[in-house]
Amino acid sequence: MSMTNNYELYKVFYWAAKSGSLSQAAKSLYLTQPSVSHAIKQLEESLGLTLFYRTSKGVTLTQEGTVLYSYIEQSQMLISLAEEKMSALKNLDSGELRIGGSDSLFKHYLLPYLELFHRTYPGIRLHLNHGTTPEIITFLKEGRIDMGVVRMPIVDPQLAVKESLQLQDCFVAGAAFSGLKDRVITLEELLEHPIILFSRNSRARMAITELFRGYGYKIKPGIEVGSVDLLIEFARKGLGLSYVAKEFIAKELEDGSLFEIRLDVQLPPSHVGIMTLRSVPLSGSASKFLELIQ
Amino acid sequence: MSMTNNYELYKVFYWAAKSGSLSQAAKSLYLTQPSVSHAIKQLEESLGLTLFYRTSKGVTLTQEGTVLYSYIEQSQMLISLAEEKMSALKNLDSGELRIGGSDSLFKHYLLPYLELFHRTYPGIRLHLNHGTTPEIITFLKEGRIDMGVVRMPIVDPQLAVKESLQLQDCFVAGAAFSGLKDRVITLEELLEHPIILFSRNSRARMAITELFRGYGYKIKPGIEVGSVDLLIEFARKGLGLSYVAKEFIAKELEDGSLFEIRLDVQLPPSHVGIMTLRSVPLSGSASKFLELIQ
DNA sequence: ATTGGTCATAGACACGATCTATAGCTCCTG
């Protein structure tokens, strides 16, 4: 579709026009002067126009050459900017990292890594998209995020999932239920108390519902909340027993504002996985972040 | 100074990104698919980044590729515009023609040619710069005009001058001097009447002064004017005898509002020359106009 | 399973970009 079959000629033209000398242009381009002379001639022939006045002290643009230069100069600038930008992207001086996940995982798991990453590569813009697991998967497949951080298990042939963290969920309570402290509680007894669970469509919620059903019980929360922070807060205020990953409440267990309820059954651990699209290479920033996490 | 040694790769990249298919790009560029595949690979390697996701139904840009595309697209657009513009310049659909000369020559000599030229090439912008002969020569040497139209003789080794029109200067008068009609007048008698001449620094003025001096007379105008139109107008109003090229007053001679004064000496013809810079190729529009003039 | 599309790879070839060498020109200098 283009009339000139070699854009290289424009590069030569640009340098020749810019420096006003074919010899100078040759130096800038690491070519010899005859090469440049020839290139310009080729360009002139292919356009059917004379672009330069040749004098014994260099070259100057003709009317037509001046017009051409005004376009080519900008075009070269853009390429030059593009190359700078690409170099920045390569060195992770620029770019973006888009992660999907739940707020709780961001806050309680990824936060320190994100901090470190941001300090190491301050030029990379971080985009944190929160959503449910299916939403995250959709985002990923649409290319709107680079990776997703969700609870396992994930079964999807398009996704590469790497298990990265094991969580031990448990029931916890605050001072209001101190009668349950230091004892082993049965599921039956547990269910006599108000239960605080994560909202219905979450992975963790489905897992615990399933678990109780396996033992022949139906778990029915008194309170449903949308964030781990509220699970913790409500338990502390004595509104009920929260079901939450032990790793997320290390501080509260430490200072005694919450205690773990020991059950007569073993609650299964859950896993956090990092999903990426199997078929698609990672961006520079994404692969660097993955590296950093492990 | 540039990191990528071949801008051709960007062209290939552009078409591949634009069409989302290496095969398609190959068709657009009149290449084979492996060539395109290889070119993209080369570009990716030289940038150190992956630009495309390859799938079995084409390619799509990666994050980095998208960034690159945003620059390259514009760059290609500019080149494409440049090529269009160059084509227009070549076909004289666009461009400019800058002529230097005196108002009188524009009006009485060039006007019909300018009209024809403008009708033939309406896209060409005409710039008419008037000035004295030395000014015109300066303009020409500075590259501010493409050609100059002035009275001969011009002696300047840098200039190519083509004689294009012979003018016969003569003295004319209007009805007020009808006593001079149908007679042969001597120079002496002529000088008894008020004379209207062009302003002092003009070629025509210098020529006539010189001529009279050769005959031993000193010509001293009663009125000096700055344009041929005023020469004509003042003569018609009877303010004196104007010295003017016969070719410029064809209409007035025809309708009888002016008549030529016959002298006992032969007034030398003068010539109009078209000057161009000897060392410098003409612009497309300029050479076309020269062609048209002859 | 077959077909038709995609992109990737390998290896051969030929064209053309680039080089060296030289010439012509203009300007400047001793």
Added chain:
DNA sequence: CAGGAGCTATAGATCGTGTCTATGACCAAT
């Protein structure tokens, strides 16, 4: 005025590389 130092243009040889053909691997749809 001769000679030198710039500049660009030209000619011809050479080497590199861009391009091709042929083929493979993969995927999706029939």
